[in-house]
Amino acid sequence: MSIEVKNLIKTFEDKRVIDNISFKVENGETLAVVGFSGSGKSTILKLICGLLEPDSGEINASEGDIAMVFQYSALFDSLNVADNIAFALRERKDLRNKYTEKEIKNIIQEKLELVGLKGIEQKFPSELSGGMQKRVSFARAIVTEPNSILYDEPTSGLDPISSTLIEDYIVRLKEETNAASIVVTHQMSTITRTADRVIMLYNGKIVFEGTPQEMLAQNTPYTKQFVTASLEGPMQMITE
């Protein structure tokens, strides 16, 4: 087991965003978390990587780093691509003196090649396309050889071809690192191309858990409404 979440609860002011959620993700497995906007998907990732503290419940991750790829890449805009990727190697207390500058340079090259980018080390994030920024953020995330990788809507805002490319890299990174991966997404292509299992959230609870094929079979009112993108069904958008 690489990530195990047990009875997780998180409340913001009066709203319970995560309501007693439990799931497991094994090494080498990718779990897609789907649901409406505001259903608590990104909150789960922030709880797992420690950006938020749960009100109650447990999050157990096997030893090693948890990396996160942010929705809008969150690259450091004052640093170039090479410095972005090397950030943790240079600034983290336990890694600061572990590598020489030559080794860091090699690691940067290696990670950039892994995400299909070469020769952009000196470019700044503002000089890159959205898809390239995403891939650089992948490279930055895996620089510490993490055991778990969290993706927050990795394909949102990208054109279909860039999305496919990103999906391929998610699969490739899983194969290369054997990491447990959690992908928060709205996009069906990302679910079907990257995920081994899917959980669907509504009102902070898991309303469906199964494989992408089971979701596409639309055997529950929730999966039927989500897959057909229907306004009719058990999940109601909050309009107020």
Place this chain on the structure above:
Amino acid sequence: MGSLQKYYRQSATYKIFSGMFQELATFLDTLGKISENGYHVFKYILKREINSKELIYQCDRFGISSLPITLSIVGMTSIIVASQVALEMVKQGGGNFVGLLMTILIVRELGAIMSGFAIISMIGSSIASEIATMRVTEQIDAIKVLKVDPIQYLFVPRILSGMIMMPLIVIVASVIGVLTGAVTAKLSSGLGYRAYFDSMWLGLYMKDLGVSILKSICFGGTIALVSCSFGYHAKGGAKGVGEATTKAVVWSFVSIVIIDMLFAIAFFF
């Protein structure tokens, strides 16, 4: 009972007092956050866990880039004060004390406080908006996920650079202020340079220089700490960045005036 409570909650008295308590709570919360951040920064400084490359970059930003504007502001303030003071003092027979008055005024007060105001407008606002933008674009979250402490990476070099560069800026600005005062006195009242510079040593002591340097270290550290803290706790999007920057500037202004007052009470009462 319920309707009485509802009526009371709608009353102007309730709104005034609840508003006041809310403001007080926000003020104390802000003060608490700034103090907590300051505590962590000084812990890192004492442990000498400082990113020297970033420190040099921030020193350049804090000191060198702001120097022309800071010197201009202190120089022009000196012209304003000297042109008002010199003519009247020469008329009243106190021409021999113009240099003394200008020097005490600039070294003890104007050099530091006017430099502080210039630094807040140029550097404080820039630090606050930079860090607030990093907050709202999740760059600070990314730093945390990469297991680097944002306080150490963002705050320490900025605050330390403020504490290092501010005294240097104030020394240079004070020299410029005194010299500008001499030229202004000469042009406005015909006071000779010799009379000006002879009198400036009559009341200027090492204590004045020491207090000025100590005060400017406090100013530099406070401006950077307040600006970093407001940026760090920014919320929302572009509006949040704007609000954080405005609050950082206002709090910095008020903070350095309070510090200046405390120094005046402690050393010159």
